[in-house]
Amino acid sequence: MNNYIGxxxxxxxxxxARIATVNNDDEMREKVAKEWSTLNGVxxxxxxxxxxxxxxxxxxTSYCESMCNIRQCAMAKNYETCVKCAEMMxxxxxxxxxxxxxxxxQNLKK
Numbered sequence: 564m565n566n567y568i569g570x571x572x573x574x575x576x577x578x579x580a581r582i583a584t585v586n587n588d589d590e591m592r593e594k595v596a597k598e599w600s601t602l603n604g605v606x607x608x609x610x611x612x613x614x615x616x617x618x619x620x621x622x623x624t625s626y627c628e629s630m631c632n633i634r635q636c637a638m639a640k641n642y643e644t645c646v647k648c649a650e651m652m653x654x655x656x657x658x659x660x661x662x663x664x665x666x667x668x669q670n671l672k673k
Contacts, residue, residue, distance in 0.1 A: 564643060564673065565670075566616065567616050567619070568671070569617045569634070570633050570637040570642070571645060571660040572660060572664070572669075572670040572671040573670070574667075575615075575616035575619070578616075579595045580595055580612045580614045584612070584614055585615065593609045596608055599612075611625060612624065618643075618644075636656055645661075646671040
């Protein structure tokens with residue numbers, strides 16, 4: 564499986580936080596921080612926008628590192644992604660992603 568596919572099936576290569584990190588683009592970090600702050604109702608600073616992907620060794624956003632319950636669950640079960648879990652299609656955690664995102668579901672099934 565492509566290492567840039569997250570535990571949930573989202574493609575980390577398309578994530579603006581990863582793009583900003585890989586390109587060391589502070590302007591994009593500012594844009595993402597502002598958007599994510601508004602979207603989530605919390606303060607996110609540009610310095611917090613550093614992530615290479617949730618399954619790739621290296622920096623993660625604080626959400627991806629320690630708050631993503633999907634990532635934490637898959638790691639605890641030692642699964643490469645959620646597709647390895649027999650409960651994936653009924654799971655409330657990953658269901659929030661795959662039920663509304665056909666691309667994420669297909670990424671997991673590849």
